[in-house]
Amino acid sequence: MRRILPVLTVAALAVTLAGCAGTAEPDATSTANADECAVSGSSSEAVTASSDFGTLPTVSFDAPLEPEVTERTLVTQGDGDPAPHGAVATIDYSFYNGRSGEVIESTDYTDGQQAVFVLGDQLLAGLRKTIECTPVGSRVIGVAPAADAFGDEGLSDYGIEAGDPLVFVVDLLAAETRAWGEPQDAPDGFPTVELDDDGRPTVTMPDGFETPKTSESAVLIQGDGRAVEETDQVYIQYQGLDAATGEIFDETWDDGNPYSGSASGFITGFTDALVGQKVGSQFIVVIPPAEGYGEASDDNTNELAGKTLVFVVDLLGAVPTV
Incomplete structure (x- = not known):
């Protein structure tokens, strides 16, 4: 037929x-x-x-x-x-x-x-x-x-x-499975990122790293896809670290399954760094508590409260939802 x-x-x-x-x-x-x-x-x-x-x-x-x-x-x-x-x-x-x-x-x-x-x-x-x-x-x-x-x-x-x-x-x-495009130099004083053969990052915090008062980000690989909008569904690989200790608290590279979700569904500093990035890019963002999980208190017992966070992100896809 x-x-x-x-x-x-x-x-x-x-x-x-x-x-x-x-x-x-x-x-x-x-x-x-x-x-x-x-x-x-x-x-x-x-x-x-x-x-x-x-x-x-x-x-x-x-x-x-x-x-x-x-x-x-x-x-x-x-x-x-x-x-x-x-x-x-x-x-x-x-x-x-x-x-x-x-x-x-x-x-x-x-x-x-x-x-x-x-x-x-x-x-x-x-x-x-x-x-x-x-x-x-x-x-x-x-x-x-x-x-x-x-x-x-x-x-x-x-x-x-x-x-x-x-x-x-x-x-x-x-x-x-990983970002593509042209490598870019991060600004002086940013954490350094090295990639293994599979694209998984290793982040090294610089000596005497100064915590920013507002989130700061830098593109490490410049992709050539569409720019992310706040209403997009995004597909990312990411690794999150505690800036003070360098310890990884979350990542997708450990099981090889990228995360998908709304571009507006993350903490403020992450969403602000993500929106406007081009698909195919890798970026790093440093997020202080005010734009992350807030300051630790009796009412805020999130394990990431009060911590400055570092994320390395591979942006692999973005799809409009409206």
Whole structure:
């Protein structure tokens, strides 16, 4: 059956996809090891899709499909690196119900309107396995059983019944794990930052570091993406330290899963440093208590109250929400 996909709204389903890991336990396909990636099979090979990357696909398959595991078949292969687990992926997508053959949803394949997901364990397993290991610049077909989709509950608002498989056609535009762009020199007196092979920072506080009265920030790597707005959903790697001791109190690099949240949802000094930064950048910000967690008191017992904080941040994505 030949289908021309209508363009539907993305926002509501995207939230669901990013917050539902499916019913299956994480398995070997949650890595980017080439020996453990989802592979092509009879179900994914039964789906055909037009090959023009970056354009709305024409998709055809005979429903119902009955995959036992998530299968992945490349339509066109890009020349970028394979997407690893934990990357921030920018995609255009078209989703179908593998039982009924009906269209579920699509992005509109317009620049700047793509969906962004963290390829972590919270993402719907079938979608994650479709994207992981796929080279950037590729169009890929994924067919997922219910165990890697919405299981025995389904998703009635989108016509997905209990036990329904899903079909994904995905254009992978980017899969980022670290900041990119031009290195920049930090101002004199700022903490120094060294990066390991995976981009994880090591921060060294200078001798006699003077705590600023207001937050101070500096760009360490200048990215070339869109500038963050306060209403954006952002995707970041970060490391937070106590300026007085140099001890790390929180970071995302330890488990490789970037954080996503509202740009306005952080402490004041962090949000002020973040808004206006370009995607792809790395920056460092020093935040005194007044723009952080406040001064410690009987009423303010937060463990970070009264402390000057240092954050190193890789800005990997930003998506408008209004």
